[in-house]
Amino acid sequence: MSDIPLVDVTLHIDETLDKAKRAEIEERLRALDGVISVHSPDDKPHLAIVEYNPDRLNSARILETVTRQGVHAELVGL
Numbered sequence: 001m002s003d004i005p006l007v008d009v010t011l012h013i014d015e016t017l018d019k020a021k022r023a024e025i026e027e028r029l030r031a032l033d034g035v036i037s038v039h040s041p042d043d044k045p046h047l048a049i050v051e052y053n054p055d056r057l058n059s060a061r062i063l064e065t066v067t068r069q070g071v072h073a074e075l076v077g078l
Contacts (some may be wrong), residue, residue, distance in 0.1 A: 006036060008051040009059045017044040017045060025069050032057055032065060047076075 022045060026038045034056030034076070040048040041068070050062050059075055066073045 005055055006042055006051055007054050007073065008049055009062060011048045011050065011063065011066055011073050012074040012076050013046050013066065014074075017071065021069075021071075022048075025066055025071070028065055028069065029062065033062065034061075 022040050026040055027036045028046070029035055029050055034053040036051040036053065038048060038050050052062065063073060063075055
């Protein structure tokens with residue numbers, strides 16, 4: 001069995017989004033080929049942690065997917 005490489009990236013979303021908009025962004029991220037999971041904790045609504053396969057996707061594409069939803073965001077810790 002070969003291991004799938006996984007990495008995660010944390011996004012900081014500048015705007016305060018309601019739960020429905022956060023769910024919409026999470027759904028768009030999950031639709032990207034290579035995304036394994038998306039976690040946006042209710043107690044930290046400005047953060048989203050995305051786990052993905054770097055052989056199929058890169059962090060710039062993840063960020064672009066979020067900003068195309070009309071919000072301002074940046075990658076944290078890179």
